[in-house]
């Protein structure tokens with residue numbers, strides 16, 4: 337497979353591994369409701385995604401992101417180029433002096449690569465990622481996703497009609513659409529092997545209205561479908577006599593879609609329609625009751641089905657008022673709801689790590705209200721002026737206005753787990769540390785319900801314990817050894833000091849790991 341090269345690639349290829357693991361700090365005053373599992377995180381998504389890993393690795397069913405398109409339009413509250421001061425600073429640090437020579441495409445690729453890698457790790461085996469983009473970076477994004485998600489997992493490149501009015505002063509073409517690029521984590525595995533399955537789209541009232549019942553068929557409304565097909569088969573090319581006595585054959589070069597025998601069975605079952613007068617070329621009836629499961633999604637999404645930028649602006653205006661109008665290109669709730677319908681079930685976890693005005697959170701709550709679902713969202717927004725006052729505020733106001741039941745927790749990125757002296761940061765509590773330790777040991781997420789004092793969980797035939805109750809209190813001693821489970825399993829015990837001799841440890845099948853030196857840096 338051809339691969340894309342750009343200046344700075346080498347520096348960022350494994351950068352996701354070097355990002356320091358930071359703790360998350362809840363900010364109660366900016367949150368809504370109690371104990372919600374929805375999260376809005378203020379911070380750079382690179383650090384935020386890393387901080388989420390011990391909690392959500394491999395658990396996210398749907399990722400929707402709307403990263404900067406790299407248009408060069410810097411007039412808005414956030415930079416649509418990658419020249420945001422925070423990203424510039426980050427590039428300088430990661431790519432080094434070379435970063436001064438980067439073109440805007442190099443910078444964009446440097447910014448996206450490590451973030452997409454972390455997103456892929458968070459995605460469940462049956463999950464999929466949807467990325468909004470336009471022609472500025474669509475081609476680069478495809479190459480990047482081919483590398484990170486593999487080409488075989490490319491699903492489609494949706495065209496979304498983002499506006500209605502043509503731009504008559506456009507120099508070349510009036511740009512009417514964006515893309516939404518879709519990749520599955522595993523596309524071709526099938527349900528039994530946990531690959532991605534796309535749902536059907538629920539039928540709209542307009543689609544349903546096409547089904548009528550002119551002959552009062554007791555099976556309910558139906559729609560006529562062509563009985564002839566393009567693929568010619570001699571056996572299916574036979575004359576049909578209509579109720580009016582007219583003899584009809586398939587149109588030139590075509591044949592009927594079924595055998596003569598089957599056709600007669602359909603006719604006897606009143607499944608064939610010859611028009612009101614009984615004279616027309618026959619069609620076969622498709623009953624509404626048989627297609628209620630939904631329709632197959634198309635790769636073109638029109639504004640009257642899913643909304644456009646204008647609709648999105650109106651939605652934000654209604655909630656935040658004009659004075660807070662944040663973005664030129666927000667996404668409408670209906671667009672994100674369509675994505676959620678296609679790829680989530682009722683208790684899926686959804687991440688949007690370029691949250692902007694928080695449309696994804698709004699869409700998740702809206703769809704939950706509509707279908708009684710219990711989906712959860714995590715959104716990340718970096719800009720100081722946006723995260724609390726726009727992302728969180730919009731969702732708060734939507735909850736109030738539309739009576740959504742759930743709330744969210746607002747978090748700031750806190751200090752790194754390891755401070756500059758290599759010690760565990762004081763603000764890290766037992767649960768946070770246990771979650772981290774369990775993840776670095778097992779690469780899976782802890783089950784908080786299983787934590788029982790110092791026991792933090794097990795995997796296979798190994799149990800994990802953590803002594804972490806404040807300074808100088810974390811000794812692995814004989815009295816602690818008496819308290820651990822009496823099983824044959826290997827026991828990995830994290831503590832500050834070990835006061836037991838090696839022989840006794842071996843007798844109890846215990847491996848001692850000293851905090852902080854033997855805590856793996858993730």
Ligand SMILES: C[S@@+](CC[C@H](N)C(=O)[O-])C[C@H]1O[C@@H](n2cnc3c(N)ncnc32)[C@H](O)[C@@H]1O
Nearest residue numbers: 380381402414666667690692693695717718719
């Ligand atoms: C195009 S906007 C998203 C708009 C959003 N879909 C909506 O409907 O409002 C992109 C957002 O990503 C944010 N962003 C850019 N880089 C980021 C980063 N590294 N971490 C977190 N947020 C970032 C920007 O501040 C901006 O708000």
